[in-house]
Amino acid sequence: MNLLILSIAPVAIILGYIYYRDKYEKEPIWLMGLCVLGGALSVVPIIVLEIFLSIPLADISGYAHTGWNAFVVAAFSEEIFKFATVMLIAWRSRHFNEKMDGIVYAVSVSMGFALIENIQYVFSTGAGTGLLRAVTAVPAHAIMGISMGFFLGRARMNPINRTRNLFLALTTAILIHGFYDFILMSGMPYLMLVFVVYLVWMYRYGFRKIDETVEDSPFKRDDVD
Numbered sequence: 001m002n003l004l005i006l007s008i009a010p011v012a013i014i015l016g017y018i019y020y021r022d023k024y025e026k027e028p029i030w031l032m033g034l035c036v037l038g039g040a041l042s043v044v045p046i047i048v049l050e051i052f053l054s055i056p057l058a059d060i061s062g063y064a065h066t067g068w069n070a071f072v073v074a075a076f077s078e079e080i081f082k083f084a085t086v087m088l089i090a091w092r093s094r095h096f097n098e099k100m101d102g103i104v105y106a107v108s109v110s111m112g113f114a115l116i117e118n119i120q121y122v123f124s125t126g127a128g129t130g131l132l133r134a135v136t137a138v139p140a141h142a143i144m145g146i147s148m149g150f151f152l153g154r155a156r157m158n159p160i161n162r163t164r165n166l167f168l169a170l171t172t173a174i175l176i177h178g179f180y181d182f183i184l185m186s187g188m189p190y191l192m193l194v195f196v197v198y199l200v201w202m203y204r205y206g207f208r209k210i211d212e213t214v215e216d217s218p219f220k221r222d223d224v225d
Contacts, residue, residue, distance in 0.1 A: 006130035010138040024219035038085040039112020071178035102153025110145030143206035148173040
């Protein structure tokens, strides 16, 4: 039971924080929950795609092997299905009516995926892994969702630049994810210093994108605070 709580807690905290930051026009809990469920279910097709994309790994080595594994097998597979899940569940919803909603829904999908992944890792390797992932991998998935949602919100609210922003929504999430995994998969001790710097940058990037998007809400003028 303790391991299950440890697996769920960081996901729940992040979802609660995102819901809190959506301060001017809250999204329906049921729709956020549906996005979380969709993200959890996306694990199945992601695994299938990762198996297929892992085939070329047998013929490459060194940094090319690490790069393919990080950017293509892991980052591309996961982010393309997170993107597809948001588009399928929330994109055309009438509740998606401001830029912040892109972040809310993309993070919800990301947390659904992260929940299943976290349960797998924590139950396989123990509480120490759970504590470490609570401040690294789980928030990293949230930040990838923030990046994706930042551009999804702009794509939804600005049809003129929609194609460009949809492209950026997917590619920025893949790049952030890919660099994160590349550093960890490289196995180079000196890169752990880079990892710490990169993780700090990710946190700052995520908070900055949320702040920027909240302040850009069309509902802000109606707030009574």
